Amino acid sequence: MATYTYEHRPDHGAKAGVLAYLATSAAVLLLMMVFGLLMRLEQAQWISIGADRFYQLMTLHGAGMVGIAAIAGASVMWHFLRQHVELSSRIFVANLVLFLAGVVMILASVLLGRFHGAWTFLFPLPAKSMGMWSADAAALFMGGLLVIGVGFLLLHLDVARAIVARYGNFARALGWPQLFGHDDGKAPPPTVVASAMVTIVNVIGLVVGASILTMMLVNLYVPGFDIDPLLAKGMIYFFGHVFINATIYMAVIAVYEILPRYTQRPWKSNKVFLASWTASTLMVLFIFPHHLLMDFAFPKWMLIMGHIIGYLNTVPILVVTGYGALMIVYRSGIRWDMASKLLFLSLFGWAAGAMPAFIDGTITVNYVMHNTLWVPGHFHTYLLLGMVTMVFGFMYYLGKPDHEADDRLIDRIAFWLFASSVLGFTLSFLYSGKESVARRYAAHLPEWLPYDRIASVFAVLVIASSLLFVGRFFARIGLARHDYQRAPVARAATA
Amino acid sequence: MQPIAWQLSLVLMTLVAFGFAFVAINSGRRQDDYAPLQIRAYRLRTRLFWGLVLVFGPAMIYTLMDLPYGATRARTGSGAVQVIDATGYQWRWELSQDHVTAGQPVEFRVTSADVNHGFGIYDANLHLVAQTQGMPGYTNTLRHTFEEPGTYKILCMEYCGVAHHNMMTEIRVDAR
Numbered sequence: 001m002a003t004y005t006y007e008h009r010p011d012h013g014a015k016a017g018v019l020a021y022l023a024t025s026a027a028v029l030l031l032m033m034v035f036g037l038l039m040r041l042e043q044a045q046w047i048s049i050g051a052d053r054f055y056q057l058m059t060l061h062g063a064g065m066v067g068i069a070a071i072a073g074a075s076v077m078w079h080f081l082r083q084h085v086e087l088s089s090r091i092f093v094a095n096l097v098l099f100l101a102g103v104v105m106i107l108a109s110v111l112l113g114r115f116h117g118a119w120t121f122l123f124p125l126p127a128k129s130m131g132m133w134s135a136d137a138a139a140l141f142m143g144g145l146l147v148i149g150v151g152f153l154l155l156h157l158d159v160a161r162a163i164v165a166r167y168g169n170f171a172r173a174l175g176w177p178q179l180f181g182h183d184d185g186k187a188p189p190p191t192v193v194a195s196a197m198v199t200i201v202n203v204i205g206l207v208v209g210a211s212i213l214t215m216m217l218v219n220l221y222v223p224g225f226d227i228d229p230l231l232a233k234g235m236i237y238f239f240g241h242v243f244i245n246a247t248i249y250m251a252v253i254a255v256y257e258i259l260p261r262y263t264q265r266p267w268k269s270n271k272v273f274l275a276s277w278t279a280s281t282l283m284v285l286f287i288f289p290h291h292l293l294m295d296f297a298f299p300k301w302m303l304i305m306g307h308i309i310g311y312l313n314t315v316p317i318l319v320v321t322g323y324g325a326l327m328i329v330y331r332s333g334i335r336w337d338m339a340s341k342l343l344f345l346s347l348f349g350w351a352a353g354a355m356p357a358f359i360d361g362t363i364t365v366n367y368v369m370h371n372t373l374w375v376p377g378h379f380h381t382y383l384l385l386g387m388v389t390m391v392f393g394f395m396y397y398l399g400k401p402d403h404e405a406d407d408r409l410i411d412r413i414a415f416w417l418f419a420s421s422v423l424g425f426t427l428s429f430l431y432s433g434k435e436s437v438a439r440r441y442a443a444h445l446p447e448w449l450p451y452d453r454i455a456s457v458f459a460v461l462v463i464a465s466s467l468l469f470v471g472r473f474f475a476r477i478g479l480a481r482h483d484y485q486r487a488p489v490a491r492a493a494t495a
Numbered sequence: 496m497q498p499i500a501w502q503l504s505l506v507l508m509t510l511v512a513f514g515f516a517f518v519a520i521n522s523g524r525r526q527d528d529y530a531p532l533q534i535r536a537y538r539l540r541t542r543l544f545w546g547l548v549l550v551f552g553p554a555m556i557y558t559l560m561d562l563p564y565g566a567t568r569a570r571t572g573s574g575a576v577q578v579i580d581a582t583g584y585q586w587r588w589e590l591s592q593d594h595v596t597a598g599q600p601v602e603f604r605v606t607s608a609d610v611n612h613g614f615g616i617y618d619a620n621l622h623l624v625a626q627t628q629g630m631p632g633y634t635n636t637l638r639h640t641f642e643e644p645g646t647y648k649i650l651c652m653e654y655c656g657v658a659h660h661n662m663m664t665e666i667r668v669d670a671r
């Protein structure tokens with residue numbers, strides 16, 4: 001077995017493009033959080049905005065959050081991957097421009113065209129609104145998604161090109177020679193392995209997503225162009241599942257890169273690591289039937305496959321990435337600051353959110369929990385306490401004034417406020433799911449109101465603490481561009 | 496089923512939290528030599544892995560035994576199968592019949608006339624007891640035997656537009 005030692009690499013500042021990505025994500029994140037709060041308040045009957053506006057907000061919240069998660073994840077990946085391979089800044093910026101163009105289209109579709117067919121645009125709902133929105137509004141929404149998808153496809157193709165230029169092919173980038181042969185310790189670093197995985201799954205996912213969007217756009221104007229609803233559903237969830245999962249697999253690069261700098265311990269691509277990423281590549285592609293468990297007409301073997309992969313998929317998250325973080329932190333003398341705390345917390349969030357997720361993927365459980373608030377319960381746990389928390393950690397890292405700088409008291413308070421209020425918020429969703437509260441309901445039954453009200457209070461606290469994190473990032477954005485040591489040196493061993 | 500899922504989730508999430516808290520508490524004093532730590536940690540990880548396989552492997556297989564898809568479900572009750580055709584429309588349900596007898600299997604043939612809907616059966620305490628999707632062009636057969644008489648609600652479980660949350664109807668289950 002190869003031995004691994006920590007090699008120090010300097011902390012680089014972020015290119016302007018990375019900061020533009022992060023600034024966009026942060027601003028949209030806050031706005032979408034407020035939309036989320038408005039939905040919760042409406043369900044709690046503390047405000048009254050009406051069902052059509054509720055579903056418009058739901059559509060924007062879903063599309064917006066998934067979009068900025070992808071933008072933020074891409075910025076993390078690009079920032080660190082650039083230190084290993086030659087990436088094109090132009091394409092990176094082009095993706096952001098296309099993203100913003102898509103956002104404008106989506107906003108126009110929802111706010112002017114009153115489209116509210118949800119971010120999942122499930123066929124044939126966009127074409128059948130009962131007069132609530134026009135075919136043009138639906139086309140604008142799906143066109144906006146398509147534009148955003150094309151941008152990401154370009155970005156991933158550039159990443160693919162750069163990886164192949166440096167490593168020859170994807171098998172080498174995934175470390176297969178070391179995984180299946182002798183581990184000479186020369187497998188590509190975790191950042192490259194993760195980027196290769198994300199590129200593979202997202203290119204496939206985006207092509208499938210773009211295909212179904214195009215088919216549905218044609219169908220909007222030429223209804224004779226028939227689409228099988230079950231096929232459409234399968235394609236949409238394939239794309240949706242891959243795309244949102246890829247955001248976490250991109251953002252986790254921040255953990256792989258930054259925690260070792262704090263602990264001066266290596267996080268290397270050994271055999272177990274490589275095996276887990278190769279397994280994740282396959283599992284992320286084949287797990288999507290777990291969204292279709294209640295479609296009894298879907299091929300049964302695929303549903304059972306979804307059930308099984310749901311269990312297996314949890315293993316790399318827990319035993320490799322989560323456990324890996326525990327290993328390098330244990331007795332490391334790490335100095336805890338906002339960046340290291342948030343990154344550590346984020347892996348807890350990811351692993352914790354995976355628990356209710358795989359349970360829901362159990363067919364007999366899904367039978368009584370599918371499309372209840374259990375579902376937003378688990379994905380808000382790993383997106384908000386996992387994915388978004390990774391990005392917050394990355395922002396604090398970039399903006400850290402110097403490696404010995406102390407955090408302000410208010411930031412430390414906000415950290416605990418954030419951690420506890422996110423848990424409170426997501427547990428309210430999960431508890432509602434246990435109580436069979438259906439998801440995506442603009443109006444709740446009287447029995448359900450108490451959970452909505454508790455969740456609303458937690459949501460306010462989540463937003464307050466996030467506001468502080470984002471404010472701090474913007475205040476320090478000037479520092480983020482410069483190259484200097486950010487990670488504090490771990491405490492020396494005391495004999 | 497739901498209370499089990501909830502309690503199991505809480506237990507597992509708490510265990511994960513303990514793992515992270517334990518490490519955070521033991522992070523302060525540095526042990527410079529990482530290699531022996533790694534060896535111990537890898538050994539523990541192998542045990543953890545097999546522990547997970549031993550606990551969750553059988554659970555994963557066991558939960559596959561009683562799938563809602565097959566015809567076996569109908570055998571839980573006795574007597575003739577009561578068939579109800581259920582069709583979803585934006586935004587109402589059309590049932591071929593809205594009362595059944597308890598203890599006797601019911602077969603719902605669920606489909607949709609327009610977009611995707613979800614056919615969710617709620618008991619008198621508003622707990623979801625069974626569901627399937629209602630999809631245009633397909634018929635999903637849901638088999639359920641009502642044990643308790645009473646009034647059950649049908650709620651829509653798939654987002655289908657602006658009145659999705661109002662798409663409700665009722666089924667009366669009479670005592671035998």
Ligand code: HEM
Binds near residue numbers: 066
């Ligand atoms: C303060 C933070 C947040 C609040 C208050 C919030 C609130 C909500 C609410 C109320 C819903 C609808 C639940 C229902 O079905 O009734 C929802 C759905 C959703 N949220 Fe959030 N959320 C927050 C953060 C996030 C984040 C950070 C993400 C992703 C990165 C996210 C992604 C989503 C998605 C994808 C949906 C599904 C939309 C759909 O069903 O079409 N949310 N959220």
Ligand SMILES: [Cu+2]
Binds near residue numbers: 583612653655659
């Ligand atoms: Cu419906």
Ligand SMILES: [Cu+2]
Binds near residue numbers: 612652656658660
């Ligand atoms: Cu509905």
